[in-house]
Structure formats: C-alpha cells, structure tokens
Amino acid sequence: MTIDFSKYQGTGNDFVMIDDRAGTFPVQDQALVAHLCHRRFGIGADGLILLRNDPDYDFRMIYFNADGAEGSMCGNGGRCIVRFAHDLGVFDDKTRFIAVDGEHEADVSKEVVSLKMNEVTGMDVHPDYAFLNTGSPHVVKFTEDLETMDVVAEGRPIRYSEPFAPGGTNVNYAQVIDEQSLFVRTYERGVEDETYSCGTGVTAAALSAHRQYGMSSPIAIRTLGGMLRVAFTAQDDGSFTDIYLIGPAQRVFGGQVEK
Numbered sequence: 001m002t003i004d005f006s007k008y009q010g011t012g013n014d015f016v017m018i019d020d021r022a023g024t025f026p027v028q029d030q031a032l033v034a035h036l037c038h039r040r041f042g043i044g045a046d047g048l049i050l051l052r053n054d055p056d057y058d059f060r061m062i063y064f065n066a067d068g069a070e071g072s073m074c075g076n077g078g079r080c081i082v083r084f085a086h087d088l089g090v091f092d093d094k095t096r097f098i099a100v101d102g103e104h105e106a107d108v109s110k111e112v113v114s115l116k117m118n119e120v121t122g123m124d125v126h127p128d129y130a131f132l133n134t135g136s137p138h139v140v141k142f143t144e145d146l147e148t149m150d151v152v153a154e155g156r157p158i159r160y161s162e163p164f165a166p167g168g169t170n171v172n173y174a175q176v177i178d179e180q181s182l183f184v185r186t187y188e189r190g191v192e193d194e195t196y197s198c199g200t201g202v203t204a205a206a207l208s209a210h211r212q213y214g215m216s217s218p219i220a221i222r223t224l225g226g227m228l229r230v231a232f233t234a235q236d237d238g239s240f241t242d243i244y245l246i247g248p249a250q251r252v253f254g255g256q257v258e259k
C-alpha cells in the first residue's frame, strides 16, 4: 500500500500531512505513525495530521505526536492543516474546522495563517512556574539567558514530574525581550525533545506573560524556527478569550511512501 503525503512546517514545527477524506488511514497503527515521523527511517516530522471530512465543518483535524499516539491540540499543526486545506481547495480565505479540543476558525492571508484558539479559563500560578491548558497542557517558566539553556535537560524531568502525572506536560521557557515581545523555547511531550516552535506553548507563554508581567496583546514571540504573534482579550474574571495564534505555515514537499 502506498501513502500520499505532504510535508508542512510552521515556524519549524513540522508535520506529515495526509489527505484522508476517504477515511482509509489506519489510525490505530501507532507504529506506522511513529515510523512515518522518524527522522532516519521515515519522512521525518514532529507529528502527523490527518485531514478528514466532517458533516458540520470544512474538515476535521486528527493529530498524532511523533511517538505515534493521538495528541491533544497542536497550534502550529492547526495552522499547517489550514494551509493544507487551502492548498487542496477546501476553502477560499476563511475556514471553520473541528479538532480534538473543539471548533476552530482560521483565515489565510498570503503566507500567514491566523488560527483562533479555544478560550483559556484557568491558570495555576506558582512561585516559579505557571501551568495552563491552551488545548494542550503547558508549564511556563520565565528565565534569563534562554539562548544558552539546555532545554531538554531542564524540561524533561518536569515533563514527567509528579504534579503533572499521569498525562505529563509540555515545558516552555520564556524570556522577556521587551514590553511587547518574548523569546520562547519548548520541550514537547510526545516528541520528547525540544522542537523549533510550539503553537500552544507560545500561546501559554503569552497569556502567562500578561498575567505575570502585565504584557498586553498582541505579543510577538521569537522561536527557534521564526516569529509568531499571539493576540488575546483578558477578561476581568481571569479568563482569556479571542485568542489568535498568527504566523507563517508552508508546504515543504510531497511524495509517496510504502507502508
């Protein structure tokens, strides 16, 4: 059996994208997903995303981490599947799709995809970190000297630590650059490594920066793979609404693999 795929990336967070509107991809086959994402034996990616039909939306997004397990929401993957659906002619400039965490709206303008994230209702702020769910669970720790930090060595023990068991968490390190901008690096659960960028992670960092440092929307965020923007409205009750993750998403190449 051959599988047609496209490879997309959003600020260096890269995904194998499969048009599965026929619904034939074997979703239970974690080993296959992990193999396709493997950077030596497969195509190589931080995750794999299926685009499926849905009766109520333009499409359905099904996201798997590089380890082959179905994941929680992926912000950069969401932006990439919007670009993929646009390239397939599924919609013109605005779309509404369904993902594991519910409905999302998005629009495409040249190479920039703006993705509306779900409302964030709670944030646990501790003396040295914040924990919140922006579609996926994230620890955010503010730090200095982020450029030289060993994010894998620092982040991995937290990812598996007791407060976040059994599911674990993604771990983000954020440095305030100026009043409107952050530098963020992320250890990603399910990839079990630092990625070049994490969309739900930078969203978590932006909301934490508002809460802890009074930074206002929109916040520009530098990642290892490029620039993102997060816009949001902070409500009086502490929740966040109208959250948008904004940045480039591009097709890299396409091909066929044997299963």
Ligand SMILES: N[C@@H](CCC[C@H](N)C(=O)O)C(=O)O
Pocket (backbone or CB within 6 Å): 013, 065, 071, 072, 073, 074, 075, 076, 077, 136, 137, 169, 170, 188, 189, 190, 191, 195, 197, 198, 199, 200, 201
């Ligand atoms: N890269 C993603 C995050 C994907 C979710 C994460 N790996 C998890 O399962 O917790 C993003 O851009 O949000």
